[in-house]
Amino acid sequence: MNSHFSLAVHSLTLLAHQPENAASSTFIAESASVHPVRIRKVLSMLKQHGLIQSKEGAGGGFVLSRPPESVTLWDVYQVTSKGTLQPRCPDENPDCSVGANMKTVLGSVFSEGEYVFGEHLDQFTIADMLKKCITN
Amino acid sequence: MNSHFSLAVHSLTLLAHQPENAASSTFIAESASVHPVRIRKVLSMLKQHGLIQSKEGAGGGFVLSRPPESVTLWDVYQVTSKGTLQPRCPDENPDCSVGANMKTVLGSVFSEGEYVFGEHLDQFTIADMLKKCITN
DNA sequence: TATACTGTAATTATAAATATTACAGTTTTA
DNA sequence: TAAAACTGTAATATTTATAATTACAGTATA
DSSP: OOHHHHHHHHHHHHHHHOTTSOBOHHHHHHHHTSOHHHHHHHHHHHHHTTSEEEEOSTTOEEEESSOGGGOBHHHHHHHHTTTTTSOOOOOOOTTSHHHHHHHHHHHHHHHHHHHHHHHHHTTOBHHHHHHHHHHO | OOHHHHHHHHHHHHHHHOTTSOBOHHHHHHHHTSOHHHHHHHHHHHHHTTSEEEEOSTTOEEEESSOGGGOBHHHHHHHHTTTTTSOOOOOOOTTSHHHHHHHHHHHHHHHHHHHHHHHHHTTOBHHHHHHHHHHO
């Protein structure tokens, strides 16, 4: 699983944690121990898909655009990581009936698998994540 | 998903395809378009877990040690890729209630998710993979 | 108009994956 | 019994993928 996903969940959870004021990329980056530009890239994806809003200029930053109870990890996964479950396969080899088809065959198994995995992720919301973090 | 998995499935399917004679790492490597040493490393894992047998020396190579109908993709996954579903998380940040716990919280979500995903993989055997490859 | 932000592109640095080389050990076969 | 064809594995080099850094234009605030 790529790291965009965990950074996105982290950021959204942080925004849910302080719904009253916007969080800057620097603030989020320090919480996640990564570079602010990386946060801005990930949040750019979330913004494009309507999960957050941003405001430029002094005092600006990021806020949730939907209640954290309504955003699931599956929603986030689809924005940041769709298709990454797929196993890396070497190029197709036309000289071998196995080598020629393995990529396609495994591809369909993993596409279905991603859906099954998604049903699991869909059970958890950003609000759940916040609750789990705080009660620990 | 790491590439060990797809190389392992590829190799096992190839062995199932020619049950009569052993396949050398060079033969498998050519079918999968990768380096023979890499194949030997992956097959070493499968051998340790009793999925295949190997024979050194001239005319040697690899053969299945169990019928391909009895080996599922979940069996292979557990040998080659257990834990790789886990998202990459930055180091824990003790100064932030979210940053301190996110890794653990996501960890448990993905451990359960791996199990769910495993139930899906468990539906497919190496024999199924061979059939799918050949009828394509 | 200085300051504190987002947005994004370009570049550099680091880490991970993969290939390559090397060589010891094991069978077969000529 | 020696050459050939293999596995097994470690060490190194190369390539690719990730991540950090730098740079700078644009925007809102005070």
